[in-house]
Amino acid sequence: MKHTPGPWEYKAREVFGPYYVLLKRKHVVAQYVAPENGPLIAAAPKLLDVLQEAVECLETEAEAYIKGDSIHVFAMERIIEKGREAIAEATKEG
Numbered sequence: 001m002k003h004t005p006g007p008w009e010y011k012a013r014e015v016f017g018p019y020y021v022l023l024k025r026k027h028v029v030a031q032y033v034a035p036e037n038g039p040l041i042a043a044a045p046k047l048l049d050v051l052q053e054a055v056e057c058l059e060t061e062a063e064a065y066i067k068g069d070s071i072h073v074f075a076m077e078r079i080i081e082k083g084r085e086a087i088a089e090a091t092k093e094g
């Protein structure tokens with residue numbers, strides 16, 4: 001199943017009471033989102049991207065390790081940095 005591609009943006013609006021939406025190019029991705037969940041949901045595409053990249057890197061590195069090859073530290077450092085950015089985005093205050 002495909003999801004709506006990111007990036008997503010969290011917006012809080014007042015329309016007949018609290019009304020929270022996630023927008024991608026002015027399209028609603030989710031509505032009536034609890035304020036504390038907005039940043040996490042908005043970061044979902046980025047979190048998925050980083051997780052997929054991390055799994056791919058770890059699979060490659062595990063195969064290299066089994067063969068006795070050196071581990072590529074630079075790829076891991078880049079993924080760690082992207083992961084930290086995605087986590088910061090997902091856990092920020094609305």
